[in-house]
Amino acid sequence: AVHCSRAYSPWEVALEAQLRDSCKALGVTFKRYPGTLLHEPEHIENQSGAPFKVFTPFWRHCCRAEAPAQPVPLPSETTWAEPLAQGAPLRELELLPTNPNWAAHWSTLWTPGSEGARKTLERFLQDRVQHYASGRDHPAEEATSRLSPHLRFGDISPTQVWHTARATLQQQPALEEQI
Known part of the structure; x- marks a missing residue:
């Protein structure tokens, strides 16, 4: 399949x-x-049946909409195609800078992969979400989720984030005002 x-x-x-x-x-x-959106575009429309043009009414409508489906579980068995060619080790491609190494601190900012995504979301919900409302317009502050690269590269899905955040907000309802 x-x-x-x-x-x-x-x-x-x-x-x-x-x-x-x-x-x-x-x-x-x-x-x-429907893996990349919380709601299919044709299901989120204004009262006249057209797409929203202003964010706040769109946001309110999404908040009232039915919860997104639970994330699809991983398949119990996966069959991968055989590689067509042997690749070179990443180090040999010389993609990262060396002199000066302006990317030396990148590993402190982002740990790729689903485990890194899970930990980043957990850290946001435990430590940062309470400062989100006041700090979201200032990306240098430690108030945002920092999930963008994980979402972009598929390390975590929007539905995983939504359901995890929803579970946290149900346990701590006061946090909802911060989002």
Whole structure:
């Protein structure tokens, strides 16, 4: 089976259609999930049935909307395709700067991977969320979640963040005012 997240940009929609058709022709199951958004765009509309143009009414509507589905669990078994070629070790690609090494501190800012994402979310909900309302407009302050790279690279999904944050807010309702 081929599993993927729903595409939204025109070129991705066309690519997804080709993939779906190829899977069908090969007798392969094609499963698509709404993996990158909390709500499908066609489900969040203003009273006249059009997309929102102002953030605050959009936000209020989303807050009243049905909770996003629980994240899809990892498959119990995964089969990976054989690599087409042997890759070079990252170090040999010489992508990181050496003199001066302006990226030396990057590892203190971001630990890639799902475990790093989980810890970053946990740290935000335990230590930073109470300062979010006053500090969110100042990215240099330790008030934001710092989840952007994890969300961008798929280390964690928006639904995982939503459900984890919702569970925390149910235990500590006063924090909801900070978001």
